[in-house]
Amino acid sequence: MDLEASALEWFWNPNFWLPPGVQWKDFEPTDKVRFANYRDGGYAITSAICILCVRFLVERKFLIPLGKWLGVGQTKQPDLLSSVHYPHTNQLEKAYESFGGKVPSNVIADLAKRTDMEIRSIERWLRVRSAAKNNEAKLRKFSECGWRCFYYTISFSFGVFVLWDKPWFWDINHCWIGYPFQAVPDDVWWYCCLGAGYYCSVLMSIGFDIKRKDFWEMFVHHVATMLLMCVTWLSNLTRIGSIFLILHDCADIFLEAAKMCKYANYRKLCDVLFVCFTLVWIVTRLGIYPFSVINSLLFKAPAIISIFPVFYFLISMALVLQVLHVIWSYYILKIVAKAVFCGKVPISE
Template sequence: MTILRSFLDWFWNPDVWLPPGIGWNDIKPTEKIKYCDYGDLLYPIPAALCLICVRFIVEKTILIPWGQCLGLKKSHKTFASLPHNEELENAYRKSRSKLSYKEMEVLAKKTDMEVRQIERWIRRRLAKDKHTTLTKFSECGWRWICYTASFGVGLYVMWDKPWFWDINHCWYDFPHHGVPDDVWWYYVFGAGFYLSLLITQAFDAKRKDFWQMFVHHLTTISLMGFSWVCNFIRIGTLILIIHDCADVFLEAAKMCKYAKYDKLGDVIFAVFTLLWIGTRLGVYPLYVLNSTLIEAPKIVPMFPAYYIFNSMLIILLVLHTFWTYYILKVAVKAIVSGKVIHLKQISLYNLKFFSKTKN
């Protein structure tokens, strides 16, 4: 217990987490004012589990039937008649598509099949395991619902907050910022949602940017938790609402693509592209980062946690730039090749790219 106590005292050193001259007792919650409490970091865990359960119900009762009404199929018809073979099935589960030629020769002897037939069976088995368009549609639908709800609630919660209109209020009298109940719930929902995305990422349709999105979700959750402990709650709410804005249209555009409403998807994706560039590469660096990196030091004495917080914000900006680079790369390549002329066609190419690369 003595060792644990010493470690906790070292870890929660106020000289690291808080501005000079401020101790934990100075921002301890009271009956009159509610400050951020590190114990509240546990609430996003049950929130995430609840969201996963709600997602299962919503997908089964609303999104999947909706997709079927739009003509999406529940299974791969082409591979529905794939003959079952216990030997091949066991080998497939152990090594997936990584069977060597010698291993397939051994299987050929056991099953009285040719190696070419086994190769064809494995290809069809892999294709059967792929997520259907209906599954991808329902996954996008769930994220669209959550992003829409989060952005709508965020606007409602933030509309009467002074720091929403003047970002310097994020630093005035810091860290003596109480947390209103509506902001508390907004933060818990946001953290729970991103935690649920991190948990379910392993089960959702696999994307080529799996690890980039994993880092994104992990960074976002860490950033929210870190900002809560340091009472950077005001700047955290601004970051949340900025990020939710464009994602609403991305998920809607992908749903349109899966349902083959390409023209509508083009229009929505064009709106998304403008919002993405405007918020992720415009408002975020020029408004938020400018405030945290340049304006904040003029108002608040600096401390170690401040630099860690800004490092996380910069990682998010790097990820934004990474994704924007590939959007523009695909668009430029299409224009140079002469395959794209109009904006709606450019957005269609980007939409195809993002349906492969973003959750």
């Protein structure tokens, strides 16, 4: 117990988390003033679980039926996987799953001997099975994009509603003026709790979602954002935390909507939405974020507040996000360049 107590005391050392001379007891809430509190972490976990439940309902009850209605992942060919056509479906399915759809020719020959089927018939079954799996994956991708579009729209709209009358939304210097004793309004508390809960839910579900080409970039992004939200909350830096959230929500609304249109074969609408996404991305991720937020962290904040160790960690996470923004911007500009020559936007799945 002494070792555990010592470890907790070392971890929660106020000299690391808080400005010089400030103690945790200084942030005890009262009837009139509410500060960010490390005990509120449980609310983020609860929020994450609630968000996952909402996601399940939205995808199952609305997005998947919508995708099917739009014809996402649907083909006009007959069900060639039926046991009427292929009486040895179980053996073929087992071989397909064992090799991840890429069944070697020697295994196909062995299957032909054991099932008394022609090799050409087995190869045809494997092609149709792969097509069916791809169609199923496309519908899942549509529903996942739909969920993210739904969440980002709600979150961004709520963020604008919450921050519109807050002074730091219009002048980022107010993120530092009066720090660390900045009361957290109830609406800002709920907005940050929702944001932390969402990124926590993403990390909970990342192993179940379809793995995309930028999986590791997205994983690093979500981890960095989650750590950033934790740091800003624990050190009562909720004002800059709320700015991080709203800047990272707005562009993704258009990107996810564009992907949904691509899966549903609405190419013109997809192209228009991708143009909107590119413009918003450039303004927020390559304009406001580096030249306002990061500039404020590096140069303006040190002139107003006393810098403490965890603040450097906050800066490092903000820079990690900016590096990812630059990497993704490179891919986005490549897509734009291809669109100029090809006449359509080749959005990566």
